[in-house]
Amino acid sequence: MIELSLAEIATAVGGRLVLSPAGGSQEDRISGESQTDSREVQQGQIFFARRGEEMDGHRFAAQAVDAGAALIVAERETDDRVPQILVADTTEALGALATEVVRRVRAAGVLKIVGITGSNGKTTTKNLVAAMAERVGPMVASAKSFNNEVGGPLTMLRVEEDTRTLVAEMGASAEGEIARLTAMAPPHIGVVLTVGLAHAGEFGGIETTFRTKSEMVRDLPAEAVAVLNRDDAYVTRMGDLTAARVVWFGRNPEADVRASDIDSDASGTRFTLHIAGDSLPVVFRVLGEHHVTNALAAAAVGHELGLSLADIVAALEGATRAARWRMEVLGGRDGVTIINDAYNASPDSMSAGLRTLAQIGKPEGRTVAVLGAMSELGEYSIEEHLRIGLQAVRLRISELVVVGVEARNLHISAINEGSWDGESVFFAEQDEAFDYLARTLQPNDTVLVKSSNAAGLRFLGDRLGEAFA
Structure with a gap:
């Protein structure tokens, strides 16, 4: 500070x-x-x-x-x-001090503030942007997933006189929370990744989620930049809600920063990155094709920070994982690969994780999805758990292992699909699931462990990683 x-x-x-x-x-x-x-x-x-x-x-x-x-x-x-x-209120005092510190440093004219929000991908994108910001000069980025009324100010208060970039992840569980964070640290660059069903139960529906996420760009001034996902229909609508200059990213041919020639396997994703008429190939070692979206958002921010295309690619290629417990590759004994992606789960990220599992499974091994509950879906919970269970069947995942009573609808949906016969199993407790998996996993199997943070399957993923290290 x-x-x-x-x-x-x-x-x-x-x-x-x-x-x-x-x-x-x-x-x-x-x-x-x-x-x-x-x-x-x-x-x-x-x-x-x-x-x-x-x-x-x-x-x-x-x-x-x-x-x-x-x-x-x-x-x-x-x-x-x-x-x-x-x-009178310690939490409000924390925000007030953060506001004053950021105001003073910003007034000196050196600090650039990057605000990042979205239903999925905030932490991964923040980490990628931070890697680029380091190439500009001293920077501060949110630790872990510090993105709320407490974590946000704590991050902002780490800013010092020589800080060139503040990379702030900004989350919300209700309308107005992102607006409060952007008031503390008004972004020069505001990024919106996705609008999905994550936290839909708390927000009360997708339209409320849209309004909440759009708080990132609604108050941006004309001299600021809104970095928006051209592939997300809800985020695309935000282009009409901001006075800022809009930079689009995505796979859409009309995006300013886009990817083509995308190819994924167990080692990561390769694609061609296009920015401002130039292009370079990228070997992106973060597992999961869906993370290309986050890479494109970070590349757009890097370009706005003044990085060359070569430096942007170098930063992307230097990333080896999204973050702890996010598509983290473990295991290795007997060719068994454990993918621990159980820090967060929404219907969108769960679906993306299953697609990745189906893509990268080895021909000589099986694909095993170890799934737990998706939290905070409210009235959408039953429907979305049933849909994900059905998707696992239709993607021809070899085996589905459902863990936790709250996730049982995943199992019910899978066994009700006539094409399966015994390929889905259910365990109420993690210890039971671990014992089963430790006994039944076969050489060259690829295993995805995925759940919301509250379900705690990240610890099961770690245990499996150690068992097959």
């Missing part, structure tokens, strides 16, 4: 500064990062004592001070060994 005095921080968050009896002044300066988890606090950092649904950060203020916190922002007085700033 840029260096600020205690008084400046108090003003930014609209709080009351309480100095420690041990001494100090309101002109004392702080430049450490901010944390909301006392276990993450390091020397000189700021601890925001948030009240969550299950935990109250005020209870852990002493641990934060023990770990080296130089300042506590809280809603009531806690540990007086360090200065405290008392506010």
Whole structure:
């Protein structure tokens, strides 16, 4: 974080500064990062004592001070060994400080802000854009999937005076949340990847999802850039909603940044990248043809950041996986390949994962889909689980292993399809599924493990990866 005095921080968050009896002044300066988890606090950092649904950060203020916190922002007085700033709402204070820090750095004229949203692919695209931004100069990018009202500001507060690019993943579970994040860090480049059924249960339907995702580009000024997916019908509609210059990406021949000659196998995807009349071949080692969309979005951002086509291709080819638990290739013993893609799952990403499995399976082995529940689909849940089960059959996946009661409709749909006879099995618990797979997987099998984060199948994927390492 840029260096600020205690008084400046108090003003930014609209709080009351309480100095420690041990001494100090309101002109004392702080430049450490901010944390909301006392276990993450390091020397000189700021601890925001948030009240969550299950935990109250005020209870852990002493641990934060023990770990080296130089300042506590809280809603009531806690540990007086360090200065405290008392506010009405700690989460709002976190956002307010992020807004002020970004405003100051942006005003210096060096910082470029890239905001990324979409129903699928945000983290992968963020990682690819970050790899390109590193070629421009010092950059800050969201850690893990920090993309909400807490993770977003924590990322923004890592910006310093020499930061050239802030790459901010911006997610939402309700209307208005992306707008709040873009108000904190107004993007110079706003990216929208897809509009799908992810979180449809929380949003209340696809049209609400569309309105929410379009918040990324609605308020962009004319001098900004909206990077939009030409292959997604809902995202295409956003071109009429923004005053910004639009850059289209996709496979569509009309896209400004597009891919052709796409060919996928177990080693990744090869395609030709076209930008501004030039083209180069790309060997993209991130598994799954659907990730070409994310690569194109990142390439469009890289071009807007001033990178040459050669540098863009080099950044793409340097990526070896989307992210932890996202199309992560494990295993290898006896030719068994485990693809752990169980960090998130929506109907779109589940469908894409199955298509990838069908494409890359070895002729001498089987394809095995180990699937768990897709969360947050609301009224669409039964229909979409049934549809995915049917798709597994129609793609001729060799075996479907369904794990967890919430995912049972996947199994029911598959066994109701007359062309299958015993190729779908169901287990209520992960341990049962692991024992079965460890016993029955055959040499050269290719296994996809896919579920929403809440279903926890990423841990089953890791176990299988270790068992067949």
